[in-house]
Amino acid sequence: MKITNNLCLITQDGQTKTVNVSSEGLRLVVPDGKELNLSALVFDGTFSVRVVLAGAEAKCRLSCVYLSGRKSENKIRFDVQHQAGNTYSEQIVRGILTDRAKASFEGTIRIPKDSQKCDASQNHRAVVLSDAASVTAIPELEIYADDVKCAHGSAIGSLDKTQLFYLMSRGVPADVAKKMLLRAFVRDVLDDSFEKYVDEWMGEHA
């Protein structure tokens, strides 16, 4: 089987649905007291999500793993608008790039002046397996309220050589060790139901 489709699971009001992602992207509104969970696995193209946290105690957790192989170009865009005070958001993005793939992550957090007591975080990490692949992270924080918590971070690098050596020192061959570490890298972020697609991609690209 050839994987081409991007996969996205959305859980809102306790109901989970699989969404077909078009390049125009998704726009989701979370009313007060509600929670949105989105987990996406992206192989190619643009994946764009805009979320508006419209009322107090609205929450969202956006997680995305992008796997970019060959000459694919991935754009991941998350935009969270904290329309009301006391709202919470989390953006977690993990990427693996091989060959000549290119990827970018643009993460926006908007907290207007009157939305006090919000908590927003954004974390992006990417592992680049080839010298010809490249990745860019563009965090945009538009924070106008003064009583908020906001954290963001991005790290781009190769596989950890010490971890690789530790596995090999226990007899695990390099290619198996590499795959174990890559799986571990995305496991915490991704919905379990996506694991088989990750394995399939690794078999072909990593």
Added chain:
Amino acid sequence: MTKETLLEIKDLHACVGEKEILKGLSLTIPMGEVHAIMGPNGSGKSTLSNVIAGHPAYEVTGGQILFKGQDLLAMTPDERANSGVFLAFQYPTELPGVGTALFLKTALNAKRRFQGFPDLDAVGFMKRLKPRAQALGITDDMLKRPVNVGFSGGEKKKLETFQMAFLEPDFCILDEMDSGLDIDALRTVSEAVNVMREAHRSFLLITHYQRLLDYIVPDYIHIMVNGRIVDSGDKTLALKLEEKGYEDYK
């Protein structure tokens, strides 16, 4: 009857970056023996253990290591491990996201495949795991957690020793196993090592202190200073050291 040689190091030179750490080290370890290397900080003890295991940060610039008569330096780290070399690290690496049980199973099956055996099934795996885990106080909870993540210093050392017992290597290097262990943990870990002492298996203990050698009594002690072995003797050498320090060797 002379014992068969397990490991033979001849005139070994090794560098980290531009700096030469091992400066012509020679050491022979026969089968079934326990050897200890003692030496001051910075003498190259940990470099030696990392070079034997094949750590990529160390470059061997001269000399030879023969393991069971084979050229160890020509092997990748996983080939060395599957041929029977095991290094219990001074600072074990954390592997977030890699479950300890899966890690052990992958390592064991890698060795079995290398030796031409089929993978062990779940029942066989548990049979091999349970008694060894119990002896070292490795709990089910620890086996469910990612490798070394959130483990205390003592737990990490126990897990290293447990991996050694589980994988049954022929040559075990214990790099400062006693550091960070309280007296009870030291006793537990030493006991696990002592039950593994067999005619076909050898050990290299790397330590600063005499204390460990009260629990695991070595056949030979070597003193390492400035990248070389400068003295060798039986266990009484440690007592002499305890008294006089390394001053005489500098």
